Amino acid sequence: MYNNQPLAERMRPKGLDDYIAQEHLVGKDAVLRRAIESGAIPSLIFWGPPGVGKTTLANIIANRMDRPFYTLSAINSGVKDIREVIDKAKDKGLFGGTRNPILFIDEIHRFSKSQQDSLLGAVEKGIVTLIGATTENPSFEVISALLSRCQVYVLKHFEKEDLLNLLDKAIEKDEELAKKKITLKETEALLKLSGGDARKLLNVFELVVNAIDADTIEITDELVLNHAQQNVALYDKTGEQHYDIISAFIKSIRGSDPNGAVYWLARMIEGGEDIKFIARRLVISASEDIGNANPTALVLANSCFDAVTKIGYPEGRIILSQCATYLATSPKSNASYMAINKAQAIVRDSGNLPVPLHLRNAPTKLMKEMDYGKDYQYAHDHDNSFVDLEFLPKKISGTPFYEPGNNEREKNIRNFLKVRWKSKYNY
DSSP: OOOOSOHHHHTOOSSGGGOOSOHHHHSTTOHHHHHHHHTOOOOEEEEOOTTSSHHHHHHHHHHHHTOOEEEEETTTOOHHHHHHHHHHHHHHHHTTOOSOOEEEEETGGGSOHHHHHHHHHHHHHTSSEEEEEESSOHHHHSOHHHHTTSEEEEOOOOOHHHHHHHHHHHHHHOTTGGGSEEEESOOHHHHHHHTTOHHHHHHHHHHHHHHOOSSEEEEOHHHHHHHHGGGSOSOOTTSHHHHHHHHHHHHHHHTTOHHHHHHHHHHHHHTTOOHHHHHHHHHHHIIIIIGGGOTHHHHHHHHHHHHHHHHOTTTHHHHHHHHHHHHHTSOOOOHHHHHHHHHHHHHHHHOSOOOOGGGSOOOSHHHHHTTTTTTOOOGGGSGGGOOOOOOSOGGGTTOOOOOOOSSHHHHHHHHHHHHHHTTTSOO
């Protein structure tokens, strides 16, 4: 009899030894593996892109620790559902249960503040061990009180080798696929359509295999595209389209094309993209792509984020459109972005260079005797609030990190720096 479970579900690993990738978490002697094997895990939040094994890892933990396991999805669960699970967990404790249940919440970033608040007491008292899964930065999406009670683990994108290994395992071990002789001649189309999402990869692969009425199948890119591409959603907000379209959106803004920006914005809105995800990317673009060429861009983008957070859809689309068109038509500069990249590269290369003595704080007598703060001059005591001091470690003295862009405002900044630092930096 044919198994109605999707291939991705049939191939879901049951134990850590079958789990693919994430060696930094569950490899030999890795921190999370040690915690699981010891039987003492804190409440956790798994943060990572779609299809990298967050739900699977939660199931493995529950099975390994032999605990009651409850699952909620933030998409269709509310405070009432949370309280019901907590009450069940309390009842188990009252009637002699010694193993506190695990409560797994998928897409926990979609929970409102009040929904997250309803978890606090149970997590803090140990009534349940929470495992949350999110594709969004928990620093933005999870309330600080709950976040402080959880350990955050970051799951990484699968490498190409991981995904190919997964396909090979499916062909070898899945009972349904084993009924046919399947050869992987080309895999580029499969990998592209999956967008690095293992679940999507397996399901697209199964779709192609089931579409071929033959016992011997040779998988090629043409075959995959012919049978699978038409079934790929126009906009999958958890898959490759999510990343491709936000990329096109930001590149349209960077390229000063408000029409392209609004089109890709509309694609995301129509696809049900998270309004805060779009607004956050606008804030980043305002600094990365515009910066000091028009500092008001960051102010507007931040206001946009605040406004759409309060208003939501459908009216929030108007605010997003205003911000996107403003950023697209602003002068552009990536000077601040390049400056911090260059500075971080030098920090990684040169290590922890000592702070010059004259820049050090000297709150004690001993520090003053050691020349901490000696020869420092207070800029506001000098003409134009400027004094020619050394503000970098000696080893990298004279290194210019910030190179003002070629726009009207930053030309003025460059002239300002030339006057102030003509003897040190080549502006």
